[in-house]
Amino acid sequence: MVRVQATDLSGAMQQIASTAQLRASIARWALFTVPLCLGLGFLSASAAGSVPDNPWFAMLDKPALYPPPLVFPIVWSILYVMMGVALALIAAARGARGRGLAVGAFAAQLALNLAWSPVFFAGHRLTVALGIIVALIVVLGVTIALTWRVRRMAAALLLPYLVWVCFASLLNLQFLQMNAALDGADGSGPAVRVQI
Numbered sequence: 589m590v591r592v593q594a595t596d597l598s599g600a601m602q603q604i605a606s607t608a609q610l611r612a613s614i615a616r617w618a619l620f621t622v623p624l625c626l627g628l629g630f631l632s633a634s635a636a637g638s639v640p641d642n643p644w645f646a647m648l649d650k651p652a653l654y655p656p657p658l659v660f661p662i663v664w665s666i667l668y669v670m671m672g673v674a675l676a677l678i679a680a681a682r683g684a685r686g687r688g689l690a691v692g693a694f695a696a697q698l699a700l701n702l703a704w705s706p707v708f709f710a711g712h713r714l715t716v717a718l719g720i721i722v723a724l725i726v727v728l729g730v731t732i733a734l735t736w737r738v739r740r741m742a743a744a745l746l747l748p749y750l751v752w753v754c755f756a757s758l759l760n761l762q763f764l765q766m767n768a769a770l771d772g773a774d775g776s777g778p779a780v781r782v783q784i
Contacts, residue, residue: 613680621679622672628702629668633661636705644712648770651762653755667752670745671698677742678735686737693731700724701753714764714771721757728753 640646640657671694678690700723708717728750736743764771 610680613682614676617676617679618673621675622669625668625672625675625698626665628698629664632702632705633664636709638705638709642709644770644773645709647767648763649766651759651766653759653762663752667749671749674735674742674745677739677745681738684738686734690731690734690738690742693727693734697724697727697731700727708760712770712772712774714760714767718757718760718764721753721760724753725750725757 638645638660675691675694678687678694681687700720704717704720704724707713707720711717728746732743732746732750735746
């Protein structure tokens with residue numbers, strides 16, 4: 589059994605936890621954080637109507653980079669699980685310097701993440717959604733940097749998420765460029781396309 593040691597102010601070594609205890613703590617946190625991230629992501633997407641047959645979204649011209657619609661729920665489910673595990677790793681790092689900042693940054697990036705779908709799909713605000721996703725990239729970068737100081741594995745788990753959000757921001761920009769006239773438009777009626 590490996591034991592993690594810490595030094596108190598007097599320089600004496602104190603026993604904190606065994607490797608098994610650390611793993612158990614991470615697992616307990618993950619039982620909360622993984623369903624939390626998955627559930628919040630699902631609620632945000634559901635409330636926003638972020639499905640391919642959304643009437644407003646169906647009217648939009650799609651960029652060439654736009655992947656098949658089935659890709660999105662698969663990728664986001666995987667990313668939310670990875671985010672939940674990353675948060676569990678951070679949360680289980682009791683006493684780690686910078687843990688509170690890392691958790692706070694994680695919460696801020698998650699709030700931006702959850703805000704994007706309602707703004708894009710329900711609010712039909714392509715420009716505002718682009719601003720949110722750019723802010724998300726910045727806050728996520730800060731989150732990864734802060735998390736790296738606490739648990740490198742947690743930061744590594746967030747890197748694919750950062751890559752995907754950068755790709756999503758490119759898609760958002762292309763949607764805006766191709767559909768500027770529908771930015772903020774009411775999409776409750778049937779899709780009507782006129783080609784000249």
